[in-house]
Every structure is written in C-alpha cells, then in structure tokens.
Amino acid sequence: xxxxxxxxxxxxxxxxxxxxxxxxxxxxxxxxxxxxxxxxxxxxxxxxxxxxxxxxxxxxxxxxxxxxxxxxxxxxxxxxxxxxxxxxxxxxxxxxxxxxxxxxxxxxxxxxxxxxxxxxxxxxxxxxxxxxxxxxxxxxxxxxxxxxxxxxxxxxxxxxxxxxxxxxxxxxxxxxxxxxxxxxxxxxxxxxxxxxxxxxxxxxxxxxxxxxxxxxxxxxxxxxxxxxxxxxxxxxxxxxxxxxxxxxxxxxxxxxxxxxxxxx
Amino acid sequence: xxxxxxxxxxxxxxxxxxxxxxxxxxxxxxxxxxxxxxxxxxxxxxxxxxxxxxxxxxxxxxxxxxxxxxxxxxxxxxxxxxxxxxxxxxxxxxxxxxxxxxxxxxxxxxxxxxxxxxxxxxxxxxxxxxxxxxxxxxxxxxxxxxxxxxxxxxxxxxxxxxxxxxxxxxxxxxxxxxxxxxxxxxxxxxxxxxxxxxxxxxxxxxxxxxxxxxxxxxxxxxxxxxxxxxxxxxxxxxxxxxxxxxxxxxxxxxxxxxxxxxxxxxxxxx
Numbered sequence: 001x002x003x004x005x006x007x008x009x010x011x012x013x014x015x016x017x018x019x020x021x022x023x024x025x026x027x028x029x030x031x032x033x034x035x036x037x038x039x040x041x042x043x044x045x046x047x048x049x050x051x052x053x054x055x056x057x058x059x060x061x062x063x064x065x066x067x068x069x070x071x072x073x074x075x076x077x078x079x080x081x082x083x084x085x086x087x088x089x090x091x092x093x094x095x096x097x098x099x100x101x102x103x104x105x106x107x108x109x110x111x112x113x114x115x116x117x118x119x120x121x122x123x124x125x126x127x128x129x130x131x132x133x134x135x136x137x138x139x140x141x142x143x144x145x146x147x148x149x150x151x152x153x154x155x156x157x158x159x160x161x162x163x164x165x166x167x168x169x170x171x172x173x174x175x176x177x178x179x180x181x182x183x184x185x186x187x188x189x190x191x192x193x194x195x196x197x198x199x200x201x202x203x204x205x206x207x208x209x210x211x212x213x214x215x216x217x218x219x220x221x222x223x224x225x226x227x228x229x230x231x232x233x234x235x236x237x238x239x240x241x242x243x244x245x246x247x248x249x250x251x252x253x254x255x256x257x258x259x260x261x262x263x264x
Numbered sequence: 265x266x267x268x269x270x271x272x273x274x275x276x277x278x279x280x281x282x283x284x285x286x287x288x289x290x291x292x293x294x295x296x297x298x299x300x301x302x303x304x305x306x307x308x309x310x311x312x313x314x315x316x317x318x319x320x321x322x323x324x325x326x327x328x329x330x331x332x333x334x335x336x337x338x339x340x341x342x343x344x345x346x347x348x349x350x351x352x353x354x355x356x357x358x359x360x361x362x363x364x365x366x367x368x369x370x371x372x373x374x375x376x377x378x379x380x381x382x383x384x385x386x387x388x389x390x391x392x393x394x395x396x397x398x399x400x401x402x403x404x405x406x407x408x409x410x411x412x413x414x415x416x417x418x419x420x421x422x423x424x425x426x427x428x429x430x431x432x433x434x435x436x437x438x439x440x441x442x443x444x445x446x447x448x449x450x451x452x453x454x455x456x457x458x459x460x461x462x463x464x465x466x467x468x469x470x471x472x473x474x475x476x477x478x479x480x481x482x483x484x485x486x487x488x489x490x491x492x493x494x495x496x497x498x499x500x501x502x503x504x505x506x507x508x509x510x511x512x513x514x515x516x517x518x519x520x521x522x523x524x525x526x527x528x529x530x531x532x533x534x
Contacts, residue, residue: 003335003336003339003367004335005334005335005336008335011335011365014364014365017361017364018361018362018365021353021357021360021361022351022352022353022357022361024357084349085347086345086347086348086349087349089315089343089345089348089349090348090349092314092315092333093313093315093338093341093342093343094338094362094365095335095338095339095365095366096335096338096365097334097335098333261317263315263316263317264310264315264316
C-alpha cells in the first residue's frame with residue numbers, strides 16, 4: 001500500500017483522536033476550572049461595581065482581558081512534547097508528516113481557542129448574569145451581547161477595511177508569537193518569548209528615539225501632522241497591517257522550521 | 265537496508281563524535297551495536313531514526329534519508345529509547361491512540377506478548393515499574409511490524425526472568441525482512457540472540473562481522489597460564505584464563521564480552 005507522504009486528512013484526524021484519548025480526563029477538568037474561574041471573576045467584578053453599574057461594556061472589557069491573557073498562555077504551551085527530550089522523541093517518531101503535526105497544533109492551539117473561547121464566554125456570561133439577576137435584581141444589565149459590544153467600540157457602525165485587517169492581524173499576533181516561541185524554545189517557552197518580545201520592542205523604541213534625536217526629525221515634521229513619511233492616518237494603518245501580516249507569517253515560518261528541524 | 269558512508273557527526277560546540285563512519289546492514293538479522301560508554305551508540309541510533317542530523321556523509325535507511333522523517337519511513341522504523349515517556353492512560357487506551365498510526369500493527373501479536381510479559385490491558389502505564397514499561401514498549405515495537413527496530417539498551421531495568429523472556433520473544437516474533445539493532449553495553453544479555461556484531465570506537469566502526477564468521481575464525485576457551493601464550497587475547501578469570509584462540513576444527517560459542525574486549529584493545533580477528 002502506497003503511503004501518502006505529503007498530507008493526509010485521515011492522519012490529521014488520528015492526531016486529534018490521539019489527543020482526545022490521552023487527555024479525556026484532563027480536558028473536562030480544565031474546562032471546569034476555566035469556567036469556574038471565569039464565573040468567580042464575573043461575580044467579583046460585578047460586586048465591586050455594585051451590580052447596578054455593571055454594563056455590557058464591562059463584559060466586553062473582561063472578555064478582551066481573558067481572551068488576550070488566556071490566548072497568550074494557551075498558545076504559549078503549544079508543541080507540549082518539546083518540553084522534554086523523551087516526549088520529543090515519541091512525537092518526532094510518530095508516523096505523521098510535519099505538515100500534519102503543524103496544522104494540528106495550529107488548529108488545536110489557535111483556531112479552537114478563537115472559536116470556542118468566545119462561545120464559552122458568551123454562554124457563561126449570560127448564565128451567570130441570569131442567575132445573579134434572579135437573586136440580585138439590582139444587576140440590571142445582565143445580558144451579554146458581542147454585537148452590542150462591537151457596536152459600542154465602532155461608534156458610527158463603520159469599520160474601515162485596513163483597520164479591520166490590522167485588528168485581525170493583531171488578534172492573530174497574540175496567538176502566533178507565543179505559538180512560535182513554544183516551537184522554538186524547549187524550556188520555559190512563554191517566559192522566554194515574552195522576554196525576547198520585550199527586548200525587541202524596547203530595542204526598537206530605543207533605536208527610534210536615538211534616530212529621532214540624532215537626526216533631529218522633530219524639526220522635519222510638517223505643521224499639523226502627526227507623522228513624517230505618510231500622507232494621512234490611513235496610510236499608517238495600511239503599513240501597520242501589512243507589517244503585522246509579514247511579522248505573523250515570519251513567526252509561523254519560525255514555528256514550522258522549529259518543528260521540521262527539531263532534534264532529540 | 266542501512267548504508268552509512270563517510271558519516272561525520274558532532275554535537276554543537278563539541279568535538280566530532282563520528283569521523284568517516286561507514287557500515288552496511290542487511291535485513292533479516294539481529295545486530296548488536298557495541299561500544300564503550302560515550303562511543304556514540306545512542307547517537308548512531310538517533311541518526312538512523314532521523315532524530316539527529318549528520319554533518320556530512322551518506323546515511324540511507326530503508327532507502328530514505330532519515331532526517332526527512334517521511335511518514336512511510338516512520339511507519340517502518342520503531343525506536344525503543346533507553347529513557348522513554350508514556351502518557352497517563354492505561355495500556356488499552358494507549359493502543360487505541362497509537363496503533364492506528366502503524367498500518368501493519370499486529371493486535372494478536374500484541375496480545376500474545378502482553379500475556380507472556382504478564383501485562384494486562386487495564387494496567388495504567390504510569391503506575392508500571394520501569395522494567396514493566398520497557399516490556400510494554402518492546403511489545404508495542406514488535407507489534408508494529410516495522411522493518412527496522414532500534415532498541416537502545418533494551419535489557420536495562422529488566423529482571424533476570426524478563427531478560428530471558430525478552431530474548432525468547434524477540435527471536436520468535438521477527439519476520440525475515442526485519443532488521444533489529446540492539447545497542448547495549450550488557451553484552452551477556454544479548455548473547456545467543458544477536459547474529460551480527462558492530463563495535464564502535466573512537467568515532468568509527470572498528471569491527472563488523474557475523475557470529476558465524478567470528479566462530480569460524482576464533483574459538484573461546486578456558487585454560488591455564490601456559491595455554492594462554494597461544495591466545496590472541498586472554499583475560500584472567502577465577503581458576504585460570506578465558507582465552508580467544510585461532511580456531512581449529514571445532515567451533516565454539518562466541519564469548520561476546522571477551523571478543524569486545526579483544527577488539528577494543530586493538531586485537532585483529534581474522
């Protein structure tokens with residue numbers, strides 16, 4: 001029988017099946033722990049807001065915090081077998097292509113989180129809201145809606161194309177950067193990724209500051225404009241969107257080659 | 265089945281481990297990969313499995329370049345490392361999770377070997393002793409029916425009855441097209457099992473012969489200090505000497521430990 005050496009959907013499904021069998025006890029426990037801590041956070045936040053001041057916007061703010069922190073933490077532990085030599089050996093010798101293993105990690109660490117986390121949040125927020133409204137009627141705004149939250153952020157109901165792309169790339173960056181770090185670093189990947197990221201960001205701003213001061217770019221700034229090289233704010237957003245896309249693709253490439261060239 | 269030509273390998277920031285290493289291995293044998301500590305037995309096995317990348321030279325395993333880790337190669341190679349990891353599930357769940365990746369997995373053989381090793385599908389893998397875990401992994405490796413089995417120190421952690429059982433099961437479970445490479449420094453454990461010997465030393469293969477070839481060339485006998493003068497190599501043992509002498513008419517059983525010591529001390533055989 002000829003073996004498909006490129007990509008097999010069947011083997012990808014086997015990877016999911018394997019993961020589910022191995023973690024059949026861990027997943028419900030993790031889900032319960034996450035749900036429990038989320039409900040406790042709601043109760044705590046609503047209590048300090050005296051129930052009456054609680055609004056959909058608070059739900060949105062909590063969601064964004066949980067989504068970002070949870071996303072970084074969850075994606076930061078991608079490629080779990082790379083944390084030890086013994087696990088790495090088993091993982092690398094498993095008969096599945098690098099492509100299948102890579103897609104599996106992206107799906108299970110990024111896509112699943114992006115789809116399931118908001119859904120779970122929506123269910124828990126409304127459930128908790130309804131239960132607490134019953135016991136504490138002063139909790140008036142107990143219903144949570146993503147749509148209302150979204151419309152609050154986008155006040156005039158319009159969302160410019162490049163701004164949307166930039167937002168999406170930013171969301172993906174939250175996941176892709178720790179994902180790549182988890183593939184690249186074997187020990188303490190999340191800490192090392194955050195440290196590397198901090199060094200790069202600080203280094204960039206330091207460089208920009210030095211260039212700005214040494215070339216006296218302040219003097220070149222056109223009157224009434226915030227930026228030097230761009231005609232308007234839209235151009236800046238466009239450039240940032242494209243840069244963000246390139247950065248995300250670079251990080252994915254780092255993760256891919258970390259897996260492909262991993263030794264054990 | 266395995267061709268190695270002028271293989272160079274070094275770990276980062278370390279002196280080369282293999283310099284111009286060459287060897288060829290054919291299917292249908294159980295090969296003992298012997299060498300002192302640090303000779304590179306495990307590294308060579310990992311190179312064959314595609315877990316390490318050579319610096320230069322040619323390495324072909326089952327017609328594949330191991331470093332590419334193609335699926336068709338991975339279904340045909342199984343590595344039993346010295347230290348291994350099992351998830352926190354029972355044997356039955358492990359088989360459900362792992363066996364489908366191996367298209368030729370033989371469930372009946374697995375059941376038979378598990379019974380012989382006194383392991384039950386309900387046994388939780390993380391609650392097994394190191395020796396039991398190793399027995400399970402060996403059983404799984406044999407059941408995959410992979411054409412190449414790489415066993416790194418397989419008898420480490422096994423008790424005396426299990427070692428004998430391991431030899432019996434391994435000899436009885438193999439097909440003609442399979443090649444087993446056993447890396448070990450406990451040569452007594454694999455005596456009467458291996459039919460080909462490779463000795464690694466100073467980054468190269470210094471000896472590679474079949475047991476039959478060795479038995480035709482040299483004999484292994486015990487004798488006195490007077491008889492020792494005729495020996496190619498000898499070692500003092502209680503009550504006399506254990507000697508390797510040029511073979512006459514009658515062949516003797518190969519004393520692998522003595523042979524290994526002779527070879528690594530620079531003595532030529534045949």
